[in-house]
Amino acid sequence: MSNGWSWFIIILTLANIAACWWLLATNSKRKPGEPAADETMGHVWDGDLREYNQPLPLWWMMLFYLTIIYGIGYLILYPALGNYEGLLGWTQTGQYEQELVQARNRYSAIYDRLAPMSIEELAADEQAMAIGHRVYVNNCSVCHGSDARGATTFPNLVDDDWLYGGSTDAILSSVVNGRAGMMPAMGPAMSDEAIDSVVQYVRSLSGLEHDAAAAAAGKAQFAVCAGCHGMDGAGNQVLGAPNLTDNVWLYGSEPAQIREGIVNGRANRMPAHGDLLGEERARIVSAYVYKLSRDANATP
Ligand code: HEC
Numbered sequence: 001m002s003n004g005w006s007w008f009i010i011i012l013t014l015a016n017i018a019a020c021w022w023l024l025a026t027n028s029k030r031k032p033g034e035p036a037a038d039e040t041m042g043h044v045w046d047g048d049l050r051e052y053n054q055p056l057p058l059w060w061m062m063l064f065y066l067t068i069i070y071g072i073g074y075l076i077l078y079p080a081l082g083n084y085e086g087l088l089g090w091t092q093t094g095q096y097e098q099e100l101v102q103a104r105n106r107y108s109a110i111y112d113r114l115a116p117m118s119i120e121e122l123a124a125d126e127q128a129m130a131i132g133h134r135v136y137v138n139n140c141s142v143c144h145g146s147d148a149r150g151a152t153t154f155p156n157l158v159d160d161d162w163l164y165g166g167s168t169d170a171i172l173s174s175v176v177n178g179r180a181g182m183m184p185a186m187g188p189a190m191s192d193e194a195i196d197s198v199v200q201y202v203r204s205l206s207g208l209e210h211d212a213a214a215a216a217a218g219k220a221q222f223a224v225c226a227g228c229h230g231m232d233g234a235g236n237q238v239l240g241a242p243n244l245t246d247n248v249w250l251y252g253s254e255p256a257q258i259r260e261g262i263v264n265g266r267a268n269r270m271p272a273h274g275d276l277l278g279e280e281r282a283r284i285v286s287a288y289v290y291k292l293s294r295d296a297n298a299t300p
């Protein structure tokens with residue numbers, strides 16, 4: 001804060017305190033010409049209602065003075081007056097750092113025990129899974145759902161169907177580095193008819209209702225897709241190209257939904273969480289997801 005503002009705040013604060021004191025002091029004395037404490041003010045209401053000129057109760061005045069004294073003490077001890085730092089040397093960052101050290105001391109014993117464990121071992125550890133659940137709820141549930149079953153464009157983490165693989169390493173990599181699934185727009189390079197037939201072919205791969213003649217024609221068109229989705233349409237986990245032969249759909253299986261993806265392409269992003277979580281918590285939440293997918297009936 002600049003010196004000017006600092007002085008502005010100091011003067012304003014002290015002037016306010018002085019004004020409060022002055023107000024209390026002047027109002028607790030009888031003014032010249034006022035009736036004495038045990039005399040009435042001279043007005044009469046409703047025939048017999050009279051008003052005494054009593055001073056404010058002493059205990060009440062004392063409370064006011066005490067709050068003022070308390071306030072002054074506070075201003076001397078803590079950094080409340082402009083740039084003045086306070087006698088106690090208290091700072092917000094100091095308090096934050098102190099709490100951080102306390103938290104670290106409290107949890108370091110737990111993390112020391114978990115650090116040497118593999119992700120499989122963490123998944124079998126009750127305490128690690130309790131931490132993993134909390135990390136999941138705080139960081140992942142907004143996108144993947146509180147039950148981890150996902151939603152349109154957000155993959156289900158509970159089923160055993162993976163875009164990038166369900167090994168401990170693949171899950172950890174998804175969490176730490178994030179993922180960016182990219183399917184280019186194929187619309188400009190394909191005729192409308194070719195797109196319609198490849199849509200029918202894609203539906204035939206997973207046994208959905210389809211036009212058999214169109215699907216047969218679409219099989220040839222699928223050559224341009226096979227580079228990513230595989231000749232048989234079973235997907236490619238290196239690229240995050242989904243398996244098109246199962247009944248798990250990120251974007252929906254309706255012909256219009258499949259068509260839209262082919263025409264406009266798809267781009268999806270899982271943000272990297274490595275820096276946010278730190279290594280230990282990233283490993284623990286990966287173990288938590290790994291356990292969920294192993295134990296598909298578990299409800300988080
Ligand atoms: C902002 C939304 C968002 C958040 C937050 C988020 N994810 Fe994701 N996650 C996604 C999306 C979208 C994908 C799919 C990316 C793609 O299609 O390329 C994904 C993919 C994944 C995958 C790969 C799934 C597969 O089938 O291979 C895993 C594992 C995963 N997330 C775990 C997590 C965990 C654990 C957290 C919390 C630490 C988390 N995600 C937080 C959006 C999110």
Ligand code: HEC
Pocket residue numbers: 163180181182183184186198199202222224225226227228229239240241242244248249250251252258261262266267268
């Ligand atoms: C360059 C690689 C690439 C090519 C070529 C490609 N795709 Fe994809 N496709 C992907 C990726 C990656 C995704 C997942 C995008 C995401 O993570 O959201 C995807 C998603 C899809 C989906 C959505 C699946 C679901 O679960 O909802 C369909 C359907 C699909 N592709 C069909 C096709 C068809 C048909 C073609 C050919 C006309 C094609 N793709 C060509 C990479 C490709």
